[in-house]
Amino acid sequence: MRFPNLFFISGRIPVAQLRALTLVGVLVGVWIVFQVLTDGLFLSPRNLTTLTIQVAITAILAVGIVMVMVPGHIDLSIGSAVAFTGVFAALLVDPVRGLGFTTDPLLICAITIGLGLLIGMWQGFWVAWMGVPAFIVTLASLLALRGAALTITGGSTVTHNGLLTFLAADFISASWTAIAMAVVVSGYSITKYFDWRARSRIADPDRPLSFFAAAGFPVLLMGLLAIAVTGIAFSYRGTPVSIAILGAVIAIVTFLMSRTVFGRRLYAIGGNPSAAIYAGINSKLNVFVAFTLMGSLYAMAGLVLDGRVGVAVPNAGIALELAVIASAVIGGTSLFGGIGTPLGAVIGALLLESLNNGMGLMNIDTNYQMIANGLVLLVAVYLDKRGRASGR
């Protein structure tokens, strides 16, 4: 495929970029359809804010699972781990069923994230050093952590006395959103500029690297996103705390995956495990770290879920892992490792949640929402497979 050099590096569309753009196109198409069907409700600032809050939990986890799937592993424990960390956080507060240990929300969050890291380390240890397939290790956790959540609560609902509600209910003011967005866009522009400089130095002199393709276009997209986010924040209530958390998670994991040695190694391990070992990569350590980081995200999702429902329920998050894996796969993450980006996974999650939200606005039966989710997953993976076969 040859295109004018205006947009694309070396005139050829990188497969990953093409796929991301296709997915964004599908998402925009779905949004327009719902906008028409709901008489303009769907894209109202209020509903867009609600939609982002609704997607936060799945999206945080989808970002995380990319770190696990890129080196070729899988995580089935998500739903149970989220429920377990969620009830654990509430048990720290609940004086009757739990410990009544603290009422400081930040301390609760810190301890819970610590627990999440421990769960992640446990799984990482068994996968990396004991050599048990991740499918089995996390399947074991799916069972065991659900059992543990039911045991520590006696099967009953636990209250956090509204201490964690701020995670789902509070907003960061629109002015702060504008400032944060300005910082994000400037930071992004600077990195893209240095990227372009570094890459032009090694580019083929006959086919010089277009500044617009390498730096201008991505920065333009990011700028538009920032304007949209700020605009929504000004016309409704600001930015939800859960979305700020999601934004931070996306930024950190994207940085780790694309700009650090750790990230490069994860892609190398997933792309060709033997080659990675011969290249001197300590795959065990890197996989262990990936699972550990994923562990902290169980806790974050569990805390946000507590905030959403107002209480902690040991039966929460059943089959959540399937929605997370589906989001990552729709977002272009390969089940066989080596391919995938955090942002793609977030867009995948947003696509699934948009279907649920839009159909919900129209009061369409939840059963049909499940059918729609299933079909989208199937078609997305088929298109992805076909796209990759012809792209190479």
Add this chain to the structure above:
Amino acid sequence: MSEKTTNKKDQGVRKHTRREVLTKASGAAAATVAAATIPRITYGETKKFKVAIILPSFDQQRWKAADGEYFNRRAEELGMEPLPLISSNSDPILQASQVENMLTQGIDGLALVPVDIDAAVTSVRKCNDASVPVVSENYIIPNVELAGIAARDGVELGRMLGRAASAAAPEGNYVLTNGDIGTDIARLKHQGIMEILQPLVDSGAITIVHDQYMRAWSGELARKQVEQALTANDNNIAAVACSWDGGAYGVIEALRAQGLAGKIPVTGEDAEPQALKLVLAKEMLVTAWTKFDLMGSRAADLLYEKLAGLPSSANSTYNNGWGDVPWDKIDIVNVTVDGTEPDSISVSEFADANPWWVTREELGI
């Protein structure tokens, strides 16, 4: 955790008081009276009936603390020998083998809370072939011989929620938040709510703008549904008829985000401590309560009557497809903030009547 041990101790002391209060609290506790009149004969030196209850899971507090505990307690009072409680981990296949193991152990009677009512039919047949009578607890096992049924009337439960909601919000837009469509009880409750609401829909007083089933009884999905319903109707919602407490928490959080909690009546079922707190805070209208302890002890009564050849004390019968089976319909009561509505008791009356479930201290009253 220490609180739980204290509760256990209290149970022993207050056992009789609790029953008295319970009888007082609900006028129509005919079943309790009937239970008290059964002669407490023991078989003395002769063989004791060996009985057991199989619970579907320990996922909910009620199974172990109410149904199981009170079945075994009543069985002992009746001079039978109850086996330790077991749970089927929500697995119908595991439950089938547990029933077989029970038969191998030579039980005389079984109370079964089926994980899946249709899958349980085969197990009940095996028991009947071995002349072991079976009481179906909490659910009704269809098309097979049963010694009795100790279960609530799911449709009536829905009616009670529907009545409470429509009394509080006689007109306007309604949201119906239902449980998992794969469970019988979710559909029965929906049927009951609709029996009350349909005439109001027909007369134009109310409009049902949203009516959805939530898979896996998810409170998070319930929150999403109400968020969508509020957006789609510009917050113009008169009531949320939600059929379980876990859903009501999510519903109320969605209402809080719009500053509407306490202004829109929300219903629930199970009388979970958190729901009782929300009722006290007037953010929740009502949480319905089935007397699960009574359900357990009545299952033991029905089983004993069958084994001892006594006439059944069940308060109704039900044709389950095999024939008429004695059905003890277990009382349902609405718990509201002051208990002045029909068929309702106040939160404090409820706490006094059920100290094994929740205490006044826990609720801060």
